[in-house]
Amino acid sequence: MKKKKIVKEKKPKTSRQPKEDASVKKVKIKVIGVGGGGGNIISELSKKLKDFSSSKVDFVAVNTDNQALGALHKKVKTFAFGQKLTFGLGAGRDVSTGEKAAKDDAEKIKSLFSDNKDLYIIVSSLGGGTGTGASPVFSKIASQMNLMTLGIFTLPFSFEGKKKMDTAWSAIEEMKNHLNAYMVLPNEKIFGLTKEEVSFTDSLNLLNNHLAGSLEGLLRTIYSPGVINIDWADIRTILEGKKNLAYLNVAKVRGGQNLEELLKKLIKNPILDYDFEDADNIMFNIEGSKDLSLQSLSLISRKINEMSPGARIIFGLINNPKMKNEIKVTILSTGSSERKESKRKKKKEVKPEVKKQEKEKEAEKVRRTALEIKEAEKKEIEKEEEDEKIFEIPAFLRKEKKKK
Ligand SMILES: Nc1nc2c(ncn2[C@@H]2O[C@H](COP(=O)(O)OP(=O)(O)OP(=O)(O)O)[C@@H](O)[C@H]2O)c(=O)[nH]1
Ligand SMILES: [Mg+2]
Incomplete structure (x- = not known):
């Protein structure tokens, strides 16, 4: 009789080595730089992500200015629009020309968004004609096509004039209705990045370099397999909805004992005017060597939780053997911009209001004290008069008596 062959059931491998997650690998992102500044920023980012294939992250600069399109990194594809209107010479700082240029080529722009990417990142430096006029048209088309979008916008320097700043803000006001999330970076923040004359x-x-560094952190987080993995579904959760003001930052320190410094850096991205306090959704990813202590992880998480106690928090962890004695944290948060704006306004408004109330209280105290003193004096006189009635001898005589 033939022996029955015993087939051993294969045990699943229990290796702790993270494998590249299939869902992570498939994520496709398109980064679109609108106008001169937008193109420069994505060109900078493309240099940092040289090791990324265009099927993962695709870079496209879009402009009405052909010369500007020719000056970008080779990884950046170019897309000219509004050529009939601008003859490829730019919008000459005229917002309505930038807008019309995009509207004229709406069909062509639709094709730019027709490649089924998971996320479209629209980057633009506001204040000129093309970026300011065309970015709202690009955002609207993406929204009509139900695509997931993140907008990143720089504001002009205040020395460039109020008019430029106003056009930049009205473009943001319009765009935020179309975008899932957006970030606003004032160019003015450059003054905080360096003390040297540049x-x-x-x-x-x-500034472009700093911003590109933050974006690089986010994109590497999406694509790096971790021990605790942040995947595309997590990023979707963070970005879902509309008009979400986003905070993005990467902080890095040497030495496990520098956690306070790490947290300080994480909370304050020097190129943003806001932080992640009271955010609705937070994703943070910690990258460090294998011996990153549990205490360090716990402290970082606790601090982030304290800043936004009501937030939905997603956490990732990457072991990077190359990072000896180094910890790097990438954070992306979103929260309603409306709520944050009204909170900021309230903070601004409440202060003088509180001062006024305090002054009034103080004045009221003084008034009351004066009244009370008068009242007390009056009562004292009345009491004295009352006492007088009890004595048979008039007061002046009593005093006389005492003198004797
Ligand atoms: N952060 C940053 N801001 C820039 C850069 N280039 C220009 N800016 C700012 O962006 C504003 C708009 O400039 P551009 O982006 O060159 O303008 P544009 O969108 O190409 O518009 P037109 O040239 O008028 O068609 C300027 O006023 C600057 O404040 C850049 O490389 N980085
Ligand atoms: Mg230009």
Whole structure:
């Protein structure tokens, strides 16, 4: 009789080594830089992500200015629009020209968004003609096509004039209705990045580089397999909805004992005017060597929880053997911009109001004290008069008596 062959059931491998997650690998992102500044920023980002294939992250600069399109990194594809209107010479700082240029080519723009990417990141430096006029048209088309979008916008320097700033803000006001989430970076923040005197162009590069660094952190988080993995579904959760003001930052320190410094850096991205306090959704990813202590992890998480106690928090962890004695945290948060704006306004308004109330209280105290003193004096006189009635001898005589 033949022996029955015993087939051993294969045990699943219990290796702790993270494998590249299939869902992570498939995520496709398109980064679109609108206008001169937008193109420069995504060009900077593309240099940092040289190791990424275009099937993962695709870079496209879109502009009415052909010369500007020719000056970008080779990884950046170019897309010219509004050529009939602008002859490829730019919008000459005229917002309505930028807007019309995009509207004229709406069909062509639709094709730019027709490649089924999971996320479209629209980057633009506001204040000129093309970026300010065309970005709202691009955002609206993406929204009509039900695509997931993140907008990243820089504001002009205040020395460039109020008019530019006003056009930038009205573009943001319009765009936020179309975008899932958006970030606003004032170019003015450059002054906080360096104390040295730098040329105008160098200063812009400084900001572009810093922003590209934050975006690089986010994209690497999406694509790096972790011990606790943040996947595309998590990022979707963070971005879902409309008009979400986003906070993005990457902080890095050497040495496990520098956690306070790490947290300080994480809370304050020097190129943003806001932080992640009271956010609705937070994703943070910690990257460090294998011996990253549980205490460190716990402290970082606790601090983030304290800043936004009501937030839905998603957490990831990547072991990076190359990072000896280093910890890096990437954070992305979103929250309703309306709520944050009204809170900020309230903070601004409440202060003088509180001062006024306090002054009034103080005045009331003084008034009351004066009244009370008068009242007390009156009562004292009345009491004295009452006492007088009890004595048979008039007061002046009593005093006389005492003298004797
Ligand atoms: N952060 C940053 N801001 C920039 C950069 N280039 C320009 N800006 C700012 O963005 C504003 C708009 O400039 P551009 O982006 O060149 O303008 P545009 O959108 O191409 O518009 P037109 O040239 O008028 O068609 C400027 O006023 C600057 O404040 C850049 O590389 N980085
Ligand atoms: Mg331009």
